[in-house]
Amino acid sequence: MQSPTLPPSLLGALRRVMRPLVRLMLRKGVTYTVFADLLKEVFVDVADREFRLDDKVSSDSRISLLTGVHRKDVRRLRNESETSIAALPENITLSAQLVNAWTNSRPFCTDAGQALPLPRLASVGGECSFDALMAKVSTDIRARVVLDEWLRLGVVRLDERDRVHLEAQAFLPQKGFDEKAAYFGHNLHDHARAAVHNLSGEGLPFFERSVHYDALAAVSVDTLREAVAREGMQTLLNFSRLAADLENLDSPGIEQRQRITIGLYFYTEPTDPVSSMTPAP
Numbered sequence: 001m002q003s004p005t006l007p008p009s010l011l012g013a014l015r016r017v018m019r020p021l022v023r024l025m026l027r028k029g030v031t032y033t034v035f036a037d038l039l040k041e042v043f044v045d046v047a048d049r050e051f052r053l054d055d056k057v058s059s060d061s062r063i064s065l066l067t068g069v070h071r072k073d074v075r076r077l078r079n080e081s082e083t084s085i086a087a088l089p090e091n092i093t094l095s096a097q098l099v100n101a102w103t104n105s106r107p108f109c110t111d112a113g114q115a116l117p118l119p120r121l122a123s124v125g126g127e128c129s130f131d132a133l134m135a136k137v138s139t140d141i142r143a144r145v146v147l148d149e150w151l152r153l154g155v156v157r158l159d160e161r162d163r164v165h166l167e168a169q170a171f172l173p174q175k176g177f178d179e180k181a182a183y184f185g186h187n188l189h190d191h192a193r194a195a196v197h198n199l200s201g202e203g204l205p206f207f208e209r210s211v212h213y214d215a216l217a218a219v220s221v222d223t224l225r226e227a228v229a230r231e232g233m234q235t236l237l238n239f240s241r242l243a244a245d246l247e248n249l250d251s252p253g254i255e256q257r258q259r260i261t262i263g264l265y266f267y268t269e270p271t272d273p274v275s276s277m278t279p280a281p
Contacts, residue, residue, distance in 0.1 A: 017192075040069050040073060040077070041077055043067040043068075043069055044063055044067060044069055044073075044074050044077045044078065045077075047063045047066045047067050048063055048078060051066055060074045060075050060078065063078075092179060092182050092183070094137065094138060094141070094146075095146070095150070095155070097137050097138075098133065098134065098137050098146070099115075099155075099166065099168075100240060100244060101133060101136055101137055102115045102118075102133055102166055103115050103166075103237065103240070104240070104241055104244050105136070107127060107128040108128065108132075108133055113237055113241060115166040116128070117159065117163040117164065117165045118130045118132075118133060118163060118164045119161075119162065119163055119164075120143075120147070120158070120162050120163065120164055121162070122135075124162070130143055130147060130164045131143045134146060147164065152176065153176045153179060154167060155167060155168065186261070187261065187263055190261040190263070191208075191261075191263060194206035194207075194208050195208055214271045215271065221268050224266070225266060225268070228264070228266045229266075232264045232266070235264065236262065236264060239262050243260065
């Protein structure tokens with residue numbers, strides 16, 4: 001029986017949120033049993049990290065009371081290695097930094113922030129080469145290693161003059177499931193954190209808005225899809241340049257640094273025939 005203290009609206013929202021995740025899990029062979037074990041681990045970890053009293057470490061019994069997870073499982077999960085809640089993997093962070101430098105730093109881009117095709121070797125392009133771009137961001141990894149990986153992921157292409165072309169204005173791998181999964185976890189996590197924060201009503205709300213229509217023809221959807229891809233990407237690039245400029249101006253010191261995520265998404269699917277025939281009030 002459903003507890004009267006649980007808002008039906010929240011349970012309904014959680015059920016809706018879970019549907020695309022369950023669809024992904026079923027496609028990838030993640031069974032309910034596997035997910036239940038994973039969810040148990042997350043429940044214990046969040047309760048342990050974020051629901052302490054007076055910043056004191058909670059007992060196994062208190063976490064069991066909060067989560068409904070058996071105390072023996074709580075003890076086992078807490079004794080195992082900590083759940084990783086790190087940001088994007090290092091290789092993806094490096095790639096994002098490289099693309100950011102390519103689209104925001106002269107001589108690798110135009111004044112409008114468009115990435116220029118770069119000669120692959122410094123012996124050919126000098127300070128305006130892919131080798132020089134790599135050296136600007138990191139001297140620990142050879143440019144050829146990054147280039148080979150980017151070619152595999154479809155981030156760049158080489159032309160007949162051995163110049164490297166950026167295929168997207170942000171690091172967005174066209175191939176490579178692991179890389180896509182990393183961004184999936186990062187972006188969905190931050191969007192969910194913003195939405196949960198706003199639902200809690202605590203502190204200043206994060207910006208989280210959307211527009212939605214339910215009676216568009218397919219050709220109109222295509223027009224919107226193209227507009228979002230074009231204008232939305234430009235908007236994100238403008239925010240990226242502003243953030244880069246501000247980060248360069250921020251004085252180094254003991255002040256706690258913060259990370260940000262600014263996102264934009266587009267989604268479409270056929271309208272439910274029943275709901276679409278419901279007359280407007």
